[in-house]
Amino acid sequence: MYAVVFGKNPRLSEAEFYSFIKRFGLKVRVLETNGDWLLFDSDARIERYFHWLGGALKLVKVLGEGEEALRGVEYSRLFTVSLYGKDDWRLWRRFGSEIKRELKKEGPSKFFKPARVYAMPAELILKGFPGVKDFDFFLREDGTFLIGETVGVTDPFELKKLDVERPRQRPILSIPPRLARTMVNLTEVKKGNFLDPFCGIGTIVQEFVLQGLGAYGSDSDEAAIKNAKENIRWLRKEFRLKNSARLEVCDARRLKRCFRTRFDAIVSEPYLGRPLKRNPGRGEAIKLANELDRFYYPVFESISNVLKRNGRVVFVFPAFKLGSGSVYRKDRGWLRRLGFEITGKYLDFEPRHRLVRDIHVLRYRG
Numbered sequence: 329m330y331a332v333v334f335g336k337n338p339r340l341s342e343a344e345f346y347s348f349i350k351r352f353g354l355k356v357r358v359l360e361t362n363g364d365w366l367l368f369d370s371d372a373r374i375e376r377y378f379h380w381l382g383g384a385l386k387l388v389k390v391l392g393e394g395e396e397a398l399r400g401v402e403y404s405r406l407f408t409v410s411l412y413g414k415d416d417w418r419l420w421r422r423f424g425s426e427i428k429r430e431l432k433k434e435g436p437s438k439f440f441k442p443a444r445v446y447a448m449p450a451e452l453i454l455k456g457f458p459g460v461k462d463f464d465f466f467l468r469e470d471g472t473f474l475i476g477e478t479v480g481v482t483d484p485f486e487l488k489k490l491d492v493e494r495p496r497q498r499p500i501l502s503i504p505p506r507l508a509r510t511m512v513n514l515t516e517v518k519k520g521n522f523l524d525p526f527c528g529i530g531t532i533v534q535e536f537v538l539q540g541l542g543a544y545g546s547d548s549d550e551a552a553i554k555n556a557k558e559n560i561r562w563l564r565k566e567f568r569l570k571n572s573a574r575l576e577v578c579d580a581r582r583l584k585r586c587f588r589t590r591f592d593a594i595v596s597e598p599y600l601g602r603p604l605k606r607n608p609g610r611g612e613a614i615k616l617a618n619e620l621d622r623f624y625y626p627v628f629e630s631i632s633n634v635l636k637r638n639g640r641v642v643f644v645f646p647a648f649k650l651g652s653g654s655v656y657r658k659d660r661g662w663l664r665r666l667g668f669e670i671t672g673k674y675l676d677f678e679p680r681h682r683l684v685r686d687i688h689v690l691r692y693r694g
């Protein structure tokens with residue numbers, strides 16, 4: 329039995345997890361969900377694939393239920409404890425002491441206490457994971473709990489490197505590498521040709537290349553394509569990859585002129601309008617969304633010319649955080665009329681940008 333612990337957008341991460349299992353054909357039986365984590369049975373292949381999840385933090389192998397399971401913990405000189413389901417540092421210390429008592433039967437052992445009650449992957453890696461162990465406690469509402477040991481973390485250092493170490497950067501406009509990975513999983517397409525028609529400096533295309541997919545990107549801005557090419561050259565060298573990407577200067581409303589390929593999937597964050605200086609009112613948001621839709625409509629017509637039948641699109645539409653605090657989210661009935669069926673919609677909010685991403689997962693019916 330395993331548990332997966334989700335990051336800061338659990339709803340999106342859970343959707344990604346379900347798509348991911350389909351994408352890689354993993355045999356998984358979900359046993360329990362609580363929002364922040366998910367408990368499931370799976371064959372051990374999950375341990376090999378886990379790091380390709382964008383929105384998950386940890387993979388935990390469950391040792392058992394209640395205090396009894398403490399007897400089964402394996403020795404480690406240095407260990408920490410993570411608590412999920414309740415923010416209770418007293419309990420956290422108590423569990424830590426109990427584990428220490430168990431481990432000491434076999435040799436000296438130290439409980440390291442990270443800055444926060446929750447041991448984050450970055451701290452764990454710095455301490456020497458997997459040599460250093462992390463024991464996880466999942467507390468249920470009814471007072472029962474499960475104990476497990478962390479067997480995998482998504483490497484925050486690799487993800488950060490993909491972002492800040494590449495030669496060309498554009499902090500405000502670029503999508504976080506974690507989100508790019510999540511969006512690729514949401515396609516449910518394991519192999520084939522993937523296109524980002526608003527690729528900018530190439531964050532999503534980088535992910536296509538890393539995953540060994542047929543990687544294509546385009547952007548109407550010549551300078552962006554030049555920079556994307558430089559980033560891909562860096563990525564191939566840094567990660568010793570043999571495959572590459574085809575990058576073209578192209579208006580997303582004219583994709584057929586630029587590509588002869590028929591794509592299996594399109595993953596993209598398009599132009600989302602000018603940066604907002606303050607949160608708009610409802611009327612203003614409706615106006616902004618309508619204006620942008622006048623641009624997105626011909627983009628989707630153009631996408632339908634290069635996408636295979638039953639091909640997938642994972643696309644960021646803008647939603648707007650209003651002055652009142654609520655979110656304005658437009659319904660786009662025209663997508664269905666163009667042959668695109670919406671199979672999922674997920675919000676992702678980035679406070680820094682005042683921008684709410686309304687991530688749509690679509691299937692092209694043709």
Ligand SMILES: C[S@@+](CC[C@H](N)C(=O)[O-])C[C@H]1O[C@@H](n2cnc3c(N)ncnc32)[C@H](O)[C@@H]1O
Nearest residue numbers: 502503526528529531547548549579580598599
């Ligand atoms: C939000 S950015 C995409 C950023 C990208 N995801 C990244 O991480 O670098 C939007 C991009 O759309 C491009 N763009 C705007 N209008 C376009 C059009 N009609 N066709 C193609 N690209 C366009 C801009 O040049 C910009 O690079």
